[in-house]
Amino acid sequence: MGPLQxxxxxxLLGLAALAVVPLLIHLxxxxxxxxxxxxxxxxxxxxxxxxxxRTNFENLLLLLLRMAAxxxxxLLIARPLLRDDALPGVxxxxxxxxxxxxxxxxxxxxxxGGESAFSRALREAERELGTxxxxxxxxxxxxxxxxxxxxxxxxxxxxxxxALAGDxxxxxxxxxxxxxxxxxxxxxxxxxxxxxxxxxxLHLYTDLQHSGLSTREFGAALDALAPYGVALQVHSVAGTExxxxxAVEAPRVLVPHPRPGVPFPVEVDVHNAGARPATARIALxxxxxxVGSEALxxxxxxxxxxxxxxxxxASGEVLVEARLEGDAYPLDDASGSVIEVxxxxxxxxxxxxxxxxxxxxxxxxxQAALGSTGGAETPLSDAALFDARVxxxxxxxxxDVDLARPDVVWLVDLPSLSANAAARLxxxxxxxxxxxxxxxxxxxxxxxxxxxxxxxxxxGPQALLPARLDGRRELADRAPGxxxxxxxxxxxxxxxxxxxxxxxxxxxxxxxxxxxxxTPARDARVLARFDDPSASPLxxxxxxARTSVYLWTSSFDRAxxxxxxxxxxxxxxxxxxxxxxxxxTRAPRRAVVGATLFAELRxxxxxxxxxAPDDRTVPLAGPVQExxxxxxxxxxxxxxxxxxxxxxxxxxxxxxxxxxxxxQVERDLARIDARDLPLVHPLLRAAVETAAPDAxxxxxxxxxxxEWWRLCVWLVLALLVAESLWAxxxxxxxx
Numbered sequence: 001m002g003p004l005q006x007x008x009x010x011x012l013l014g015l016a017a018l019a020v021v022p023l024l025i026h027l028x029x030x031x032x033x034x035x036x037x038x039x040x041x042x043x044x045x046x047x048x049x050x051x052x053x054r055t056n057f058e059n060l061l062l063l064l065l066r067m068a069a070x071x072x073x074x075l076l077i078a079r080p081l082l083r084d085d086a087l088p089g090v091x092x093x094x095x096x097x098x099x100x101x102x103x104x105x106x107x108x109x110x111x112x113g114g115e116s117a118f119s120r121a122l123r124e125a126e127r128e129l130g131t132x133x134x135x136x137x138x139x140x141x142x143x144x145x146x147x148x149x150x151x152x153x154x155x156x157x158x159x160x161x162x163a164l165a166g167d168x169x170x171x172x173x174x175x176x177x178x179x180x181x182x183x184x185x186x187x188x189x190x191x192x193x194x195x196x197x198x199x200x201x202l203h204l205y206t207d208l209q210h211s212g213l214s215t216r217e218f219g220a221a222l223d224a225l226a227p228y229g230v231a232l233q234v235h236s237v238a239g240t241e242x243x244x245x246x247a248v249e250a251p252r253v254l255v256p257h258p259r260p261g262v263p264f265p266v267e268v269d270v271h272n273a274g275a276r277p278a279t280a281r282i283a284l285x286x287x288x289x290x291v292g293s294e295a296l297x298x299x300x301x302x303x304x305x306x307x308x309x310x311x312x313x314a315s316g317e318v319l320v321e322a323r324l325e326g327d328a329y330p331l332d333d334a335s336g337s338v339i340e341v342x343x344x345x346x347x348x349x350x351x352x353x354x355x356x357x358x359x360x361x362x363x364x365x366x367q368a369a370l371g372s373t374g375g376a377e378t379p380l381s382d383a384a385l386f387d388a389r390v391x392x393x394x395x396x397x398x399x400d401v402d403l404a405r406p407d408v409v410w411l412v413d414l415p416s417l418s419a420n421a422a423a424r425l426x427x428x429x430x431x432x433x434x435x436x437x438x439x440x441x442x443x444x445x446x447x448x449x450x451x452x453x454x455x456x457x458x459x460g461p462q463a464l465l466p467a468r469l470d471g472r473r474e475l476a477d478r479a480p481g482x483x484x485x486x487x488x489x490x491x492x493x494x495x496x497x498x499x500x501x502x503x504x505x506x507x508x509x510x511x512x513x514x515x516x517x518x519t520p521a522r523d524a525r526v527l528a529r530f531d532d533p534s535a536s537p538l539x540x541x542x543x544x545a546r547t548s549v550y551l552w553t554s555s556f557d558r559a560x561x562x563x564x565x566x567x568x569x570x571x572x573x574x575x576x577x578x579x580x581x582x583x584x585t586r587a588p589r590r591a592v593v594g595a596t597l598f599a600e601l602r603x604x605x606x607x608x609x610x611x612a613p614d615d616r617t618v619p620l621a622g623p624v625q626e627x628x629x630x631x632x633x634x635x636x637x638x639x640x641x642x643x644x645x646x647x648x649x650x651x652x653x654x655x656x657x658x659x660x661x662x663x664q665v666e667r668d669l670a671r672i673d674a675r676d677l678p679l680v681h682p683l684l685r686a687a688v689e690t691a692a693p694d695a696x697x698x699x700x701x702x703x704x705x706x707e708w709w710r711l712c713v714w715l716v717l718a719l720l721v722a723e724s725l726w727a728x729x730x731x732x733x734x735x
Contacts, residue, residue, distance in 0.1 A: 065722055072715045095137045096201065097191075099184055100125045100160070101232075102168070103206035104146035105175035106593070106643075106666040110207065110243055110329045118170040120237040121205035126164050128203055132157055141187055146171040147594055147641060149179030154187065172331060172643045173593040174663050175212050181221030188228050202230050203687070207238035208672045211665040214680055222683045234677055235687040242670050244274035246298065247332035248282065250590065250661070251320045253339050256497075257385055257579055260315045260341055266308045268322040268335075272298040273669060278327075284308045285321045315343040319645055319657045331643050332667055336659035338589035344387040345582050348406035351390055352414040352442045362440060362557035363390045363412040365564045369574055385575055396421035403428050407582040413440030413555060416447035417464070425464055431629040432546030434581040437465060439516045440555030445469035457522030459542060466542030466549050467518035473536065474514035474560070482511035485538055486531035493580035494539070494550075495527055497572045506569040512538075514560040515553045546600075546628045548581060590659050597636040597658055599648050600627065607651040610636045613644025613660075 102125060108118040125142075132138035134157055141154040142163050153159040184202065206213070222232065249269040258264040266286075272278050277300055283293035284306075294306045312318050321336035347370055351363035370386035393411075395401050397420050403409060409428065411417075414437075417425075429435055451464040459466065475481060485508045490499035498507040507528075517536050520526055528538040540551040554560050556570075563570045591597070597610065604626075610618040621635035640646055646658040674686035 095139075096132060097139050097141075098128065098132060098201045098203065099141045099143065099187070100128065101180050101184075101202065101204045102142070102144045103175050103177075103204065103209075103212070104144050104168075104170045105209065105212060106170065106172045106331050106662055107207055107209045107212070107329075107669055108170040108237075109172075109331055110238065110245070110669065112238065112243075112328065116170065117207045117238045118168075121235075122164055122168065124205050124235055124237060125203070126161075129157065129160060129164065134158075141184075143180050143183050144168065145175040145177055145180040147173035147176060149176040149183055151183045151187070171593075171641060172660075172662065172666075173641060174665055175206075175209075177212065177215070178217035178221040181218070181225055185221075185224055185228075188225075188230075199229055202232045203235060204232050205235045205237055207669075208234070208236050208240070208674065209666075209668075210670045210672050211668045213672055213677075213684070219681050222681045226683060230683070231685050232683050233685050233687045234674065236674055238671070240671060240673060242274065243328050244276060244278060245272075245329045245332070245669055246278055246280050246324055246327050247271045247273060247329075247667060248322050248324050248335045250335045250659075251284065251322045251337050253320065253337065257575065258312065258339060258341050259385070260343070261311065261313060263309050263311045266310050266320060268306045268308070269303050270296055270298055270306065270324065271303045272300055273667075275300040280327070281325050282306050283323050284310065285319075285323065286310045287312065287318045312341040315341050316654050317341075317656055319659070321645065321659075329669065331662050334644070335661060336590075336645055336657075338657045338659060344385055345407040345578060346405065347386050347388040347408045347410060347578065348401075348403075349388055349390045350393055350396060350409065350411045350414065352393055352412060352440070360557065360559070362438070362555055362559075365556050365570075366410070366412060366574070369567065369570050370578075385579065393417070393421070396424065404431065404433065406433075408434055408436060408578050410436040410438065412438055413442045413557075415442050415444050417451060419450075422451050422462065422464060426462060429464070429544060429547060429549060432631050434547045434549070435464065436550045436552070436578070436581065438552035438554075438556055439469075440557065441472075441474075441514065441559045443469075443516060445471055445516060453521040457520075459521045459523070459544075463521075464549065466524045466540050466551050467520045467537065467553075470517040470519060472514060473517050473532065482513055483515065483530045483532055484508060484511060485528045486535065487529045489525070489527045492525070492527050492541070494541070494573075494577040497576050503572070506566065507573070510562055510566055510569055512554050512561045514555070518551070518553055546631060550577075550581065589657065590661065591640065592661055592663050593641055593643060594663075595640050595660065597640055597646060597648075599634050599656055601632050601634065601650075601653070603630060603653075604632055605634055605650040605653065608634045609649050611647040611649055611655075612640075613642050613646065 102118070102121050104118065108121065109116050129140055132140055138157065139154075140157055140160040142152045142160045144150050144152055153163040188200070212218075225232075247270070249271065252267045253264055254267060255264040266284060268282060268284065270280065270282060277297065279295065279297045281293055281295045284291050291310050292308045294308075296304050296306060298304045306322075310320070318339050318341050319336055320339055321334060324333040326333055349363045349366055351361065353361070367388045367390055370388040391401060393414050396403075397418055403424050409425065411425075425435060448465055448469055451462065452468045453459050453463050453465065455468070457468075473483075475483075488495050488498060488504075488507060490496060490504075495507070498504050512530070515530065515536060515538065517534065518540070520537055520540050521542050524540050524542040526537045526540055529535045530538055536553070537551075538553055540553070542549050556563055558564055598621075605624060608620065608624065610620070612618055619637040621637045625633045627633045634648060636646075636648075640658070640660045643660055643662050646660055648656045648658075672680060677684040677686055
């Protein structure tokens, strides 16, 4: 095809037929001359013969000028298209379609010279927008790639300018590059056939963060844009080297369950992500009050640790927050953990047989162990965690015993259970309160059949045991050998203390002389198993909707085990097990940006409201819902998109806290060398390298076209002026 590529409005070319109008007017106005002889006619005829040829030429030229002006006007309306190289740029510059993509991830908040990378990206985008012209028909599209990519403007250059001048800011999450490319793809699909002839320019303004640009999702999204023949020009708004950055890790409370008024140690790690040594001062805040600070020197690429001692006067939930003096990346200069400083848990021990001989009463051992601090024999809490009391099994039928009040109810080696007591205990389970059942030599497996799971493993509406009991397994008196715990689920909170190789033998080497064999319920989780040939369960948990029921298949007295003789095993086991069982439905208190926050509260909350880190009030997601008996769910109306401490505030209860942390990929500020962008994906080009057309990049790409309308305008004007001057000249000569 030649230089002429077509017309924007080919249907309007029919207007060129109007060029014959001047000819028709000329023909219609022609008159047939009359012959009139008179004396001087001979002289007039001679003069006319001399001027007729010139007059006819002048009239013909005037007619052609008028017809050409009409035809050029029709061409102007039809808007012919030429290749870019068909005309000099002074006659017609090509129209430009520009897509501006802004990286709004957390790493764009890093500072250099007091200015964030995102502010520099806005400035560079405004500079590019300033090269576009409304009168040329240029268009621009603005897309911001935050946690979720958004198309902010596409209608006019003025709309894009207003969006760039608006309240744009980098978010605290990752950049949705894949979503941004999908928006570009949909915009390209909406373009008309004419627009498709203009290959758009795609500009990405980013800090070249490696973890963001090298994802598979982004690569797949770029692959989808390849058929459009586009390339993504990448503008670096940050340096090429990894920036100096100090990051604080989450504070670690070394005592798992601190108690009111008792000091507890806290450790905080600081990481230097840069290559050069750096110094900083770190401060620790507990419940909003500063408890200490320490100056640190950290080598490049290394970590160092600060240690503090804190104390909380009253029980309740407390936010422990570590803060660094601000550096180039403020988002990782603070980190927090939510801890529970609780009053002793109320534990009701129900004994199968109250015995004056403490050696024969497992509930007495448990009561003593639950009231113990552990002292120097355990590295856990040095304050009492439980308030344990013992009642007989017959009291379960008494209405004077309120089964809803204790945090934990523990059935200790009960021979059997009445139907009334079983119904009351099942109501407690259905209300979301935990139940612990331990067996022993007094327990009759057949007597528990009515309250066990079904043959098919289903946990029926009357069941209490998370297993089906199969019978006792006891070693005879003076018989050699013993059973041990062969395997444990060290990831479960109840046994996490024994995950450490230093403490694992305390649990796994303890001898047992007997247990009750069992078959766990269908959805039960076996946390520990014996080393017998059948790998019989020792500890079983069945998670329910709002709580869990536990089964310990051996005893807590000397009849079947040596637990009473090993406080280093018994006390950590009870502390971790029961504290976790008392609140199994507690929502996670540490999450990453974008998490959905909710809380489940005992008792109806009055005037609940969520507060963001900037103390902005966030509406609820909907009405407060009762998910179980007197258990109410309160959900935040928006995702947690800002790093920091979020709170749920109620009029009749202390606030509950959540710490929202930076996504791990946004902690890594390593950057891609701009020269390596084509290695990440062929469509990625450094802006400085793609300023001039790249032959390889345009192979197979649709040709760019220029509209010839400027030349048409000048042609029409020139023809009209020439027609007017020529008509005036003819008139003056013939007057």
